[in-house]
Amino acid sequence: MDRHNTTRSFNGCWTCRLRRKKCDEYRPICDTCSALQITCYYDQEKPDWMDGGAKQEEMANRLKREVKESRRGDRNLGHRHAIIEPTTYDNQKRLEQLAISETPRDRNNSQEPHSETANTPLQREHDCKLASKHVSGNMSFARSDTILLTFHLEYILPFLFPFYNPSILEGGRSWILEMMISSPVVRQATLCQSSYFFSLARGVPSDDSTWETVLAQTRDAFCVLRQSLQFIHSSSITEHLHGAVRILASVMQIQRFEVAVLSFENCQAHLNAALAIFRQLLDSSEAVEPVGNRSRFASVISLLGPATRLLPAQGVHVPSAEQAAFRFSSALLLFDDIIASTVSQEQPKLYDYHHCLLHSSDGTEPLINFETVVGCQNWVLLHISEIAMLDTWKQGCKSAGNLNMIDLVHRATPIKDSLEAHLTQLGKNMADPGSRQGSILLEMFMVGYSQHSKTPSAQTALVTQVWAHATLLYLSVVVSGWQPASVEVRYHVDKIIELLTLRISPPALLRTMVWPFCVAGCLAEPARIPHFRAIADALQPSSVFGTVRKALEIMENVWRNQDAADNLSRDLATCFRNQGDLVLLV
Template identity: 55%
Template sequence: MNDLSPMYIRSSYTIWASHRVQKMGTHLPHRTVRTYRSSNGCWTCRLRRKKCDERHPVCDGCDALDLTCYYGQEKPDWMDGGVRQEEMADLLRRKVKERGHRRFGSHNRAGVTGVTTDPGIVQPQDTRSGSNRVREASCPQALDIISQRRTSCKLLPTYARGNSVFNQPGDPVLMMFYIEHVFPFLFPFYQPPPLQGGRAWVLEMMMTSPVLRQATLCQGSYFFSLSRGVANGGPLWETVLAQTRDAFEVLRGALQVISGADIREHLHGAVRVMSSIMQMQRFEIAVLSLDNCQSHLKAALALFRQLLDSAGAIEPSGRSGFETVMHSLGSPPRGSALYGELPSAEQTAFRFSSTLLIFDDIIASTVLQEEPRLYEHHHSLLEDIRGAAPLADLEGVVGCQNWVLVQIGEIAVLDAWKQRCKSGGTLDMMELVRRATAIKDSLEAHLAQLHANTEANPREDNNRVLEVLTTKSTVSQRPLVTLVWAHAALIYLSVVVSGWQTASTEIRYHVRRVVEVLAEISPSALLRTMAWPLCVAGCLADSEPATQLRDIVENLQPRSMFGTLRKAVEVMENAWRHGGSGDVANRDLAMCFRNHGDLVLLV
């Protein structure tokens, strides 16, 4: 998927939003999904080279941009393949640009209140009539288009309570509940240096970005309702549903606008949308709604690639695409003699979300038996280059050092190569073993180094003030987390090379080590971040370690907070039931995951 297609925008964030909320306990009007056939779309979309949904009398693409929708069997007079056609194309481009400014804040349309003249602020839309039109006023801020001069951004008033950015009186509570409790729960290993701003970027993005604010508020609503012991029903649960509907609607609108423009015009907005998709991906996975993992992942990957591809046009230089985007996202110096230089909120959000995306992409590749979509960027983003720290620090976000996940990506590439060769009848076992040996040697060398560093150099924080201020830290657990992932990676490699060998001495050793290290990790809530390695080890475990792994998960309470681990146990139990039956010679880990959906993303 090379762009953000209209099909993804509608299906994932309009129709699917209705489906998801139905699953959470309510019912929304359901729109019919139609297959796109761009060659039969309206003449306006054809001229703009956009996919058309072929709705009559006005397609959604033209409707969203207030363009005249030309339908009919005969070509309009201006569709002459010459001068008139080019003039019409220019006219449409001007209208799209002009109406984009009008819709997003620089024009006061009738019925809209609280309008600002700042073009970087998204304004609420008036309600549109017509059976085929989305009611764009269903959420307070329909779209999130951020001007590239982010320092001019003002907070958007949303209702008659002064200049509040909150839509409901309870929103400040949910916002702080998310920052103080939900975010640390979802990302326990993410502890950015306090003197570099810590997690302040999350608050800033929530305050200035409607799309990210809605994505986080719906999560705050959900976990707050769990904390209050609220079941499906009642006013608080209605708030959960409302926040979720708003989040999907805002995302749908933001994606629609970004997909119809040069991404360089909306660089900050694109980063905010990508961050929001990753947030909603984590939320969906946390509540075990796994049906749309693939769609979310593809959309985030498309945005990330577009951002990197735009780098050369933004600023031709010797920087990598990632570094160029980071530089372009920077704001005028925000530092002072007291605070020093601080990165912009968008810079930190882009680095954080990109790291999550790389991680998700690698894990997805192990399930799909495909090369990671971002494999070509692994060297530049995940490895030390000329002694410099990696641009993406997986350990700082998910607790596992980069080298393990780099090698898991290499194993996925090897598995994909093996599957292609088997299908073509050209598999060379000597070549398979040669490639696997290089991966195994790298993993074992790093493991030995990790043991040496852990024993000889325990981590110490020399800043005594910060040591006192920090009430708890998961930094000390990261080496253990890396050990779990490394042993699971070696199990994964063994299955790719040798097949399903549960009685193998090597497999049993690595399974036992995973169980032992998991038992050492404290607090036990951190285990929710290790669903994939736990599942990999569990699928090949014999009776005793299998029981231990099941007990580890069962002891985690409340059950609703550890859904991914319970899904992992479900996958493991299915593998145990079929361990001695079927085609064992062709059994692999991807087969275990595929039995439970298109993409069981245990992240």
Template identity: 50%
Template sequence: MNRSSNGCWTCRLRRKKCDEQRPVCNECLTLHISTCKYGDKPVWMDGGIKQEAMSEQIKNEVKQHAPYRRRGKQESAANLNNNVSISIAESEDQSAARSNIHDFSTPPSGPSDVTSPVDTKRVCKQILQLRPFGQSDSVLLVFYLERILPFLFPFYRPAPLHGGRAWILDLVISSPVFRQAILCQSSYFFALAHGTSTITDDRMWETLLEQTKDAFNMLRGSIRIIESYDKNEHILGSVRAMAAVMQLQRFEIAITCFDNCQAHLSAALTLFKKVVDVVGAASLASSSTTFQTILNLLGLPSWILPAQQAEVSSSEQAAFRFSTALLLFDDIIASTALQERPQLYDYHQSLLCQNDGIDIVPPINLETTMGCQNWVLKQIGEIAALDAWKKRCSAAGNLDVAELVHRAAAIKKTLEAHVSQFETYLVSVPEGSSLLDDMFAAEDHAGQARTIARQSWLVTRIWAHSAFLYLSVIVSGWQPANVDVRHHVSQVLELLTHQVSPPALLRTMAWPFCVVGCLTESAQKPRIREMIDLLRPASRFSTVRRGFDIIEKVWNDRAMGNAGEFATYFRSDTTLVLLV
């Protein structure tokens, strides 16, 4: 329904049509809502925590007064809550329920009602009124936590004793924007789980599109409100919106829609910088301890067990750490396609590296999120920055090839030093080990940690070989017959063919798979096609298959002798193909 901008603020918050009756509109009067207000925007209409809290307060008020509206009698909110609790608890006992069910309906008309069966439909309705969202949403949420999240991020295994994935549940309950972004993904994969034929159902697609539209609208509204505040006023709202953007990014990529990749990435970068501005961009770029300062601003940790023996990060702290890892990763991969220096390049040293040589974990550990160690992706960012420099010099007509080779040699030397150190501590992956099976079957934390470490070492090796190949293409173009190129290609094919298990793990390496595939020789092409054929159903591996489309395009252009620059295959005038 069309809504007037002159309606009461309560109707605007509830997205209901207001009849603008004063001093209290009929909608609020009918529902006995006490917060009906006209005039200046109230302080709780901030697009963030206060607004969400008020929304929950109004929902509870409507639920609490439901019996009052049906009975037409004045009862206090406390008594109504008590009646609801008693009736639901006693509904399991039919005899007790029969004596209390009338608390939610009209008075009994006669003795026959006392012995009538329990009105199950009415009791279920009462129970549903107490839920923060519907049962279908609960099913989709659990499906996301148990199936989708481990599939999309098999390396993301936060320790349960430190909160685990509870932050996702908390944000789903408290943030409508984040909840809608999660439901989009879950609805899609839930349909896939029931068979690929379901995807052709127009009704299913209509539902997905409607959910996506709602998520976009809510997100735009939140960002618009956030932008109107001073930098210190809405840091929590920025973090929640950033988390929602990253979830929408993953959802659209899952359905092979890359049209909004650039827009989502730009929005997430803007929100990240808005959070960083609270402490100062220069401060975060120069010191790794500044990231902890930002986390401290996102709320105090929770404490579980007596005497504060177990500390758990707040939901916003966990969400910001996870979303920042995804954003750094996406920004680096996007830079390889855009021929630009990563937009978060200035923060790579402080966020991805150890502090001044001290043996500590860096603020952001991509290995625990994406499976690849930080040093590889940092060097890929360096290569992207080199490609951007080359592009600028070529456009200006002053490219110095000797300088290009010199800069590339420095990056290659750094990569080789890291690989040498990495190989020293490398533990081989046992043949036949299965990432997902091992992760779910492991009973002890130490065993689980060893399994994840072995698999991340494997993934890191593949990314490292791909980084060498990427550097080679930037400096020398497509040279599949080059000795070094052949070495790195054969190493990756060997790892992918004989050590990556299950084959589904390939979806976490879409970008390196594409780079290696583009440089394979004719005899190796069947191995690439065989890996693609193993990924069933195809709809669950959209990024890998889109990468294979790029590989085939490069093969055809190489055969015709007109292969273009590396980055041109990952973008068009309007679309960024983000292989994440």
């Protein structure tokens, strides 16, 4: 439709109708709302707040505030330049400070070195989107972007997250498409990954020009993230919940991209920023009413609604894009935090949230289900977290000179018993899989056409076994030290080799099991080393399986130093930390 048609219409967006303004009916954001940088509401059904009463008056006042704050935001940001280094946030603490309590003085006095600047006004909207008409040329939604974003949805996402396949009847992965289209913050983070992997897929040599293109996309993503953080933290996060969720999703996406290309120098900074935003989001719900962590998480989900009305007449609703993004990004963040704790030998930063978010409650599903995102059941990651806590306690006692081995074994025994019981039960469940659930009609639609089969979802029990055996190895090292020749260690290493070589298919799923693969490889005896090399070498090209290559590099370093004098005092954290930066094998 012609964007410049200014005829008053009764089919315009509900925002213009409420404000009694002309609407050009352009979707998803009409010209009037775009120019004012306010929320544009489009829906076939009349919103609940258009009731002619208190709700409508409240919404009218809210829109007035948006217009007022948008104009103030334009004045404040119109002459400000966002400065960022090519491949880092300013430093490891800088982004965390931005995400917590950045002040105008901090922003104005920033003097970091930089390679390019951006001057991109922000659209004042409930999801803190950037107005496309105000974005610089390198941020425009071009034909090339469409191809790269489609490539991301059809190929990169299934490759990076083969187990993330929510039913389309519940919205599927449509939230990712919606956010890529409507949010430059998410779009730029996505383009970083897409440009890199698309070049590899086309067989383009990884020369300096190719890498410079990837860096340019990364710089754009950092610039947009920086601006969004500045805008959100110039006021209360409760006013920008949707925007904060989009930033969280973008940070986690950039984290995954940089890990994939073996750029670990920013891992800690990304993690700190995401942790700060996550805590602020949950704290924002407590500002309304003090509640427990489980209720706070559910409250944020509710505030990010309402759910999308797909078929209003039939009462069919699916989660909103921000609701799905928050649940997905929270799962990745908790997962990364737990794995990071095995390297830092510190308590997981989100440990206090584990019980409420990862455990079932009253027979209901946990609020976060790792199995549907990374392919490993929650109980394994919970046990890894407990072992990390045990290791933290052990290191504290060693530093204080009062480590009691009997006490250590006493603390470790229930963890080991629980792990072995869960592993036994998992084997029984695999022998009796029970009834299959799902839509028969949907399966008929996909027969012969789906590029990405449902095979990975059937592999989650096997993947969970790999993680469980590696977790028992981790516990063994914490309690008994470095003993590759022990019968118990040899058993778990052999089980992992068997699962990876004979039972798990396709082999590319190893990308989701790099941490357990590396743990087992580090503890492998000389006779078993060739198995681990063969498993890693089978995944080609190596540029696509960067984390597997990094794991092999860590293993090779351990194997070269098997006879070193400090071999007995070695632990897994030492193996990972020898690489310098936080090595996040996710």
